[in-house]
Amino acid sequence: MEHLLSLFVRSIFVDNMIFAFFLGMCSYLAVSKTVKTAVGLGIAVTFVLVVTLPVNYLLQTRVLSADGIFGIDLSFLSFILFIAVIAAITQLVEMVVERFSPSLYASLGIFLPLIAVNCAIMGASLFMQQRIVKGESDPQFIGGVADAISYALGSGIGWMLAIVGLAAIREKMAYSNVPAPLRGLGITFIVVGLMAMAFMCFSGLKI
Amino acid sequence: MSQLFSKKNKEVFATPLGLNNPVTVQVLGICSALAVTAKLEPAIVMGLSVTIITGFSNVIISLIRRTIPNRIRIIVQLVVVAALVTIVSEILKAFAYDVSVQLSVYIGLIITNCILMGRLEAFAMSNGPWESFLDGLGNGLGYAKILVIVAFFRELLGSGTLLGFRIIPQSVYDAGYINNGLMVMPPMALVIVACIIWWQRSRHKELQDK
Numbered sequence: 001m002e003h004l005l006s007l008f009v010r011s012i013f014v015d016n017m018i019f020a021f022f023l024g025m026c027s028y029l030a031v032s033k034t035v036k037t038a039v040g041l042g043i044a045v046t047f048v049l050v051v052t053l054p055v056n057y058l059l060q061t062r063v064l065s066a067d068g069i070f071g072i073d074l075s076f077l078s079f080i081l082f083i084a085v086i087a088a089i090t091q092l093v094e095m096v097v098e099r100f101s102p103s104l105y106a107s108l109g110i111f112l113p114l115i116a117v118n119c120a121i122m123g124a125s126l127f128m129q130q131r132i133v134k135g136e137s138d139p140q141f142i143g144g145v146a147d148a149i150s151y152a153l154g155s156g157i158g159w160m161l162a163i164v165g166l167a168a169i170r171e172k173m174a175y176s177n178v179p180a181p182l183r184g185l186g187i188t189f190i191v192v193g194l195m196a197m198a199f200m201c202f203s204g205l206k207i
Numbered sequence: 208m209s210q211l212f213s214k215k216n217k218e219v220f221a222t223p224l225g226l227n228n229p230v231t232v233q234v235l236g237i238c239s240a241l242a243v244t245a246k247l248e249p250a251i252v253m254g255l256s257v258t259i260i261t262g263f264s265n266v267i268i269s270l271i272r273r274t275i276p277n278r279i280r281i282i283v284q285l286v287v288v289a290a291l292v293t294i295v296s297e298i299l300k301a302f303a304y305d306v307s308v309q310l311s312v313y314i315g316l317i318i319t320n321c322i323l324m325g326r327l328e329a330f331a332m333s334n335g336p337w338e339s340f341l342d343g344l345g346n347g348l349g350y351a352k353i354l355v356i357v358a359f360f361r362e363l364l365g366s367g368t369l370l371g372f373r374i375i376p377q378s379v380y381d382a383g384y385i386n387n388g389l390m391v392m393p394p395m396a397l398v399i400v401a402c403i404i405w406w407q408r409s410r411h412k413e414l415q416d417k
Contacts, residue, residue: 117321126315
């Protein structure tokens with residue numbers, strides 16, 4: 001229980017997907033213009049993460065590893081299998097959202113199918129693959145489906161926190177006088193850099 | 208032969224290196240561009256890997272573009288890219304193990320690199336194999352160029368070395384110079400990319416946002 005909580009908090013603040021690893025930057029920069037769409041995308045990313053990570057965990061430990069059902073080390077296939085799982089689940093989420101909430105479907109638009117190529121989701125699966133082999137005493141160790149879900153939820157919420165924060169700053173920034181060559185992309189990068197520096201103060205956090 | 212290197216094809220190859228750079232203008236592939244640039248060597252390896260993969264995935268998708276059903280094209284593209292990335296990752300593990308450890312998950316993340324999907328969707332799905340190959344190489348090299356520039360400054364100012372060789376002499380350190388530790392931390396990568404964008408946009412007014 002303690003480990004679950006520590007994994008969760010660490011993945012929000014210390015191992016934040018955006019500020020520590022720069023994962024999911026493309027949609028992070030593209031969709032952070034208004035707070036409302038940022039929240040919608042954040043929820044969608046968190047949901048896809050929470051569903052895909054346990055599935056990929058089971059694939060990695062039961063099928064691909066040397067003591068899985070085939071008895072041989074198939075981990076070189078992991079890239080293809082992980083991305084197939086992610087693409088399939090994104091498609092599923094898209095269909096469910098379209099069926100039950102057409103208004104949310106319309107507001108997310110093209111970004112819903114693009115979650116499949118969001119690096120944060122693929123990245124979480126690849127980090128999980130590295131964390132399985134860590135020692136049990138390591139705070140980053142993932143040793144079961146519950147750990148995987150906790151890590152996925154934390155990473156998703158961390159990502160959402162980052163995108164909502166940036167969207168709020170950019171909404172205010174629309175009123176400020178930025179030098180012309182920096183306007184738009186340039187100043188956004190600097191703002192993200194400053195936010196990342198602020199998040200560095202969490203890196204000594206011990207739970 | 209002259210047709211292979213016509214003016215249009217040269218343009219397809221050259222614009223991503225400058226005015227239509229994938230990182231600073233199209234804003235694609237930022238994730239790995241920032242994460243692997245603390246040292247020059249992994250940045251060069253990463254740039255080359257991405258160049259090779261964009262080139263060949265563009266050719267493959269361009270060859271089969273008429274047979275891919277529209278609804279499942281993203282999955283087909285992902286599978287082609289994932290297969291190429293697996294090959295590159297295994298080659299790196301075999302011949303450049305140290306670099307592949309440094310790059311860790313970011314080699315696998317080439318699959319979800321937006322440059323690849325962007326070029327496949329925007330170019331390879333509607334152009335012939337040879338043009339697509341040039342476009343892939345051009346975009347890959349445009350990406351590699353930014354990576355090398357960022358890594359050059361981060362390694363020089365952050366560790367005082369280039370490719371592992373000491374550049375800043377010991378006497379300078381004795382005189383009280385200290386490496387800028389912030390340079391090797393993630394946030395400075397963002398600020399350096401912002402400076403490159405600043406420089407590029409102040410030279411080319413047409414790129415500026417209104």
